[in-house]
Amino acid sequence: xxxxxxxxxxxxxxxxxxxxxxxxxxxxxxxxxxxxxxxxxxxxxxxxxxxxxxxxxxxxxxxxxxxxxxxxxxxxxxxxxxxxxxxxxxxxxxxxxxxxxxxxxxxxxxxxxxxxxxxxxxxxxxxxxxxxxxxxxxxxxxxxxxxxxxxxxxxxxxxxxxxxxxxxxxxxxxxxxxxxxxxxxxxxxxxxxxxxxxxxxxxxxxxxxxxxxxxxxxxx
Amino acid sequence: xxxxxxxxxxxxxxxxxxxxxxxxxxxxxxxxxxxxxxxxxxxxxxxxxxxxxxxxxxxxxxxxxxxxxxxxxxxxxxxxxxxxxxxxxxxxxxxxxxxxxxxxxxxxxxxxxxxxxxxxxxxxxxxxxxxxxxxxxxxxxxxxxxxxxxxxxxxxxxxxxxxxxxxxxxxxxxxxxxxxxxxxxxxxxxxxxxxxxxxxxxxxxxxxxxxxxxxxxxxxxxxxxxxxxxxxxxxxxxxxxxxxxxxxxxxxxxxxxxxxxxxxxxxxxxxxxxxxxxxxxxxxxxxxxxx
Numbered sequence: 001x002x003x004x005x006x007x008x009x010x011x012x013x014x015x016x017x018x019x020x021x022x023x024x025x026x027x028x029x030x031x032x033x034x035x036x037x038x039x040x041x042x043x044x045x046x047x048x049x050x051x052x053x054x055x056x057x058x059x060x061x062x063x064x065x066x067x068x069x070x071x072x073x074x075x076x077x078x079x080x081x082x083x084x085x086x087x088x089x090x091x092x093x094x095x096x097x098x099x100x101x102x103x104x105x106x107x108x109x110x111x112x113x114x115x116x117x118x119x120x121x122x123x124x125x126x127x128x129x130x131x132x133x134x135x136x137x138x139x140x141x142x143x144x145x146x147x148x149x150x151x152x153x154x155x156x157x158x159x160x161x162x163x164x165x166x167x168x169x170x171x172x173x174x175x176x177x178x179x180x181x182x183x184x185x186x187x188x189x190x191x192x193x194x195x196x197x198x199x200x201x202x203x204x205x206x207x208x209x210x211x212x213x214x215x216x217x218x219x220x
Numbered sequence: 221x222x223x224x225x226x227x228x229x230x231x232x233x234x235x236x237x238x239x240x241x242x243x244x245x246x247x248x249x250x251x252x253x254x255x256x257x258x259x260x261x262x263x264x265x266x267x268x269x270x271x272x273x274x275x276x277x278x279x280x281x282x283x284x285x286x287x288x289x290x291x292x293x294x295x296x297x298x299x300x301x302x303x304x305x306x307x308x309x310x311x312x313x314x315x316x317x318x319x320x321x322x323x324x325x326x327x328x329x330x331x332x333x334x335x336x337x338x339x340x341x342x343x344x345x346x347x348x349x350x351x352x353x354x355x356x357x358x359x360x361x362x363x364x365x366x367x368x369x370x371x372x373x374x375x376x377x378x379x380x381x382x383x384x385x386x387x388x389x390x391x392x393x394x395x396x397x398x399x400x401x402x403x404x405x406x407x408x409x410x411x412x413x414x415x416x417x418x419x420x421x422x423x424x425x426x427x428x429x430x431x432x433x434x435x436x437x438x439x440x441x442x443x444x445x446x447x448x449x450x451x452x453x454x455x456x457x458x459x460x461x462x463x464x465x466x467x468x469x470x471x472x473x474x475x476x477x478x479x480x481x482x483x484x485x486x487x488x489x490x491x492x493x494x495x496x497x498x499x500x501x502x503x504x505x506x507x508x509x510x511x
Contacts, residue, residue, distance in 0.1 A: 001224065001375060006248050007262060009333045009370035009379070009396075010341075010363055013269045016323030017284065017435040019335045054433040057285040059326045074269075079326045127380065129331070 021058035024125025029067025277322030316343025377475035381428035384478025397450035429492025
């Protein structure tokens with residue numbers, strides 16, 4: 001039996017009108033904002049299913065743009081997202097797709113940051129403002145953002161996981177959940193580590209510097 | 221320390237001589253390893269956003285889609301000149317509508333338990349607080365009472381319209397609000413759960429049929445009715461009227477009825493009011509479609 005907190009019932013605080021179509025959309029894009037590391041200069045959103053059908057009426061477009069600008073789901077600036085994107089020099093493209101997806105509220109977010117680095121994320125809004133990221137840069141993953149999360153992009157090679165967990169252990173950062181994903185043996189891979197404690201910038205840097213197989217470290 | 225049914229909750233309240241609000245705070249501290257100061261501060265912030273949403277919502281002109289807006293203020297103005305149901309009643313109902321209109325206009329609200337049913341609890345509780353001059357601490361307590369009722373319903377039934385219809389959304393919100401109003405006015409835990417049970421019973425089977433899939437029509441008026449339901453059931457319980465069907469049974473029957481509803485009547489916008497010619501015409505002129 002699932003145990004609900006009083007704040008699952010009274011909450012979240014959010015900009016309306018819909019926890020799935022607005023708050024969840026904002027949270028998905030906000031996660032991409034965090035993943036991008038630097039300010040996003042260019043973004044394309046492809047909306048699928050119910051997001052594509054009723055997105056405008058639910059302000060899904062504004063929520064997505066607001067999230068990319070770094071607004072949390074309860075930030076009233078979401079309402080003026082188009083104007084604020086223009087002021088910030090963020091170029092936005094919205095695509096409404098007919099293609100069927102496993103989950104009705106799905107969005108693909110392709111973003112390019114100020115350093116010219118691109119990231120592509122596929123995400124689902126699974127209800128009540130909760131989200132699930134199902135792919136990053138074409139690689140299948142699964143993360144919900146409910147815990148502080150480290151996402152480590154690396155080459156699939158023996159010993160990389162041990163290096164990372166050792167660094168976390170030294171800092172007394174407890175791992176709540178951990179999963180590893182890869183394209184193929186000895187190819188691109190991801191580690192998703194959900195922790196009980198916040199991971200500081202310094203720790204991210206030590207992980208990145210710890211071995212050459214690690215190419216990127218994101219914290220959400 | 222935990223409780224998972226209304227029966228266990230009432231036994232706990234009796235054994236310890238405490239209110240539902242107190243029991244829920246003790247549970248939160250114990251199950252989620254937090255402390256009283258933290259959870260009260262968090263709830264206080266919810267209360268502030270609720271107040272803001274009533275205040276700003278009362279001025280909502282038009283929603284994002286153009287389907288709703290302005291009716292809360294219309295009711296409030298009208299009720300100053302006399303009304304069929306009384307001024308206090310109309311004020312609480314108008315406040316509930318204001319929150320949902322504000323939500324539809326991309327205002328900031330607190331889901332309670334959902335965004336679509338977010339008007340009922342703040343509208344009734346905060347209006348009562350103002351009329352009776354209740355201290356802020358009492359309102360925070362009442363939100364924990366409401367949270368306990370919502371938690372029990374979420375555990376044994378559902379609070380999502382897509383799973384259980386509107387009875388699960390505005391029915392649950394009315395049940396939560398009714399119990400909160402009873403405790404805020406000094407009623408016993410038993411009275412509070414009786415009020416919660418009656419509110420659920422009154423809307424048993426209510427379908428979720430939003431026009432165009434948007435949280436506006438009939439949601440704004442269903443929140444108005446949910447507020448009326450909550451106020452009525454609080455008064456029934458405080459008058460000493462008992463619910464023949466106990467709270468836990470009302471919850472499990474709501475779950476069973478929700479499962480029996482065809483998918484057309486569970487937030488898919490393919491049945492009920494959403495399938496009427498007027499709804500189709502209405503959406504065409506609102507031009508809501510993104511593509």
